[in-house]
Amino acid sequence: MLYEYTFYFANPLHFLLNFYAMKKIFSIAAIILVLTAVFAYFHVNQRLSAVSLNENTVILEIPKGSSPTKVLQILHEKEVWTDDLAFNLWCKLNKPALKAGWYEVPAHQSLDELTELFESGKNAVRKVTIPEGRASWEIPAYLQKSFPNLDTARWNKLVQDPKFARSLGIEGNSLEGYLLPDTYPFAINSDEESILRQMVAANFKVRDEMKARKSPMWDKLKNWHRVLTLASVVEEETGIPDERPLIAGVFHNRLDIGMPLGADPTVRFIFKNLTGPIYKSQLNSDSPYNTRKFPGLMPGPISNPGRKAIEATLFPAKTSALYFVAKDDGSHTHFFSTNLADHNKYKDVAAKNRGEKK
Numbered sequence: 423m424l425y426e427y428t429f430y431f432a433n434p435l436h437f438l439l440n441f442y443a444m445k446k447i448f449s450i451a452a453i454i455l456v457l458t459a460v461f462a463y464f465h466v467n468q469r470l471s472a473v474s475l476n477e478n479t480v481i482l483e484i485p486k487g488s489s490p491t492k493v494l495q496i497l498h499e500k501e502v503w504t505d506d507l508a509f510n511l512w513c514k515l516n517k518p519a520l521k522a523g524w525y526e527v528p529a530h531q532s533l534d535e536l537t538e539l540f541e542s543g544k545n546a547v548r549k550v551t552i553p554e555g556r557a558s559w560e561i562p563a564y565l566q567k568s569f570p571n572l573d574t575a576r577w578n579k580l581v582q583d584p585k586f587a588r589s590l591g592i593e594g595n596s597l598e599g600y601l602l603p604d605t606y607p608f609a610i611n612s613d614e615e616s617i618l619r620q621m622v623a624a625n626f627k628v629r630d631e632m633k634a635r636k637s638p639m640w641d642k643l644k645n646w647h648r649v650l651t652l653a654s655v656v657e658e659e660t661g662i663p664d665e666r667p668l669i670a671g672v673f674h675n676r677l678d679i680g681m682p683l684g685a686d687p688t689v690r691f692i693f694k695n696l697t698g699p700i701y702k703s704q705l706n707s708d709s710p711y712n713t714r715k716f717p718g719l720m721p722g723p724i725s726n727p728g729r730k731a732i733e734a735t736l737f738p739a740k741t742s743a744l745y746f747v748a749k750d751d752g753s754h755t756h757f758f759s760t761n762l763a764d765h766n767k768y769k770d771v772a773a774k775n776r777g778e779k780k
Contacts, residue, residue: 479528485522487522548607553603602726650723654723655713655724656673667737669756671741672743686700692707745759
């Protein structure tokens with residue numbers, strides 16, 4: 423009987439000991455699990471909070487239809503991001519809609535900033551300023567600072583291609599005059615054709631704006647090609663904005679009476695002689711662009727006029743002047759006159775201003 427009581431007494435004690443032992447083990451295990459979870463959380467959070475490896479801005483392309491895996495491969499190749507786990511986890515949690523395009527990735531970008539950039543679809547661009555009054559063949563020099571691989575020969579070929587001009591809705595046989603001077607944000611992967619298309623589209627936007635203002639000169643000049651043709655001469659004759667309407671007024675007056683425009687820049691255009699003297703043989707050229715010899719407008723523009731020159735052409739100053747000559751006194755302005763006698767007097771004044779002696 424004593425043995426039986428001892429058995430029943432010993433079992434509860436054994437049970438309690440086992441219970442407390444198991445409880446201790448579970449407690450330790452729980453602590454380990456919590457610590458592991460905390461460590462994992464902070465480790466993953468640290469990896470998700472890391473920044474890209476690139477020390478400088480990197481340019482990269484995401485092709486159409488690229489999956490997050492493909493984007494990660496591109497980031498690897500460009501040495502921007504190499505943590506596969508963090509990138510894949512981020513994409514699974516946030517499901518970003520990554521868009522195709524060219525991107526400029528600044529240095530040290532977080533995953534949030536990277537995916538936000540790739541979701542924006544905002545293509546990397548190069549801003550290029552094309553000054554007013556440049557002929558088409560002068561423009562590549564401005565573009566090549568940002569696009570060193572731009573092919574000047576292909577550019578000139580496209581500019582002079584009548585088929586390409588017609589495909590853009592141009593009435594003339596070339597793009598001369600239709601390349602609007604402005605500051606452009608050209609996509610970083612732009613080529614000769616895409617740049618030309620963008621510049622012509624900007625020109626037509628100005629055309630539509632000007633049409634909406636209903637200038638009476640539309641009826642006189644008949645079409646946009648002739649507007650640009652005259653505007654290109656106005657652009658070349660003066661760099662002073664306030665003088666452009668007056669210069670345009672003089673040219674309109676000459677057209678009205680059948681008098682040659684007499685613009686030296688049109689002769690310079692024929693021979694691509696931008697500076698220096700104009701020779702008598704050049705002035706005698708039979709080119710239809712020679713307005714010193716032939717009345718009326720030339721076949722097309724001699725340069726690419728800016729908005730202000732176009733506006734002056736369509737809204738010229740009311741003037742009776744038929745002549746103008748540069749003062750050559752450093753002001754870059756002109757003397758205007760209504761008759762040849764006064765014009766010749768002003769020419770003498772200009773000669774004295776240049777220090778010439780009779």
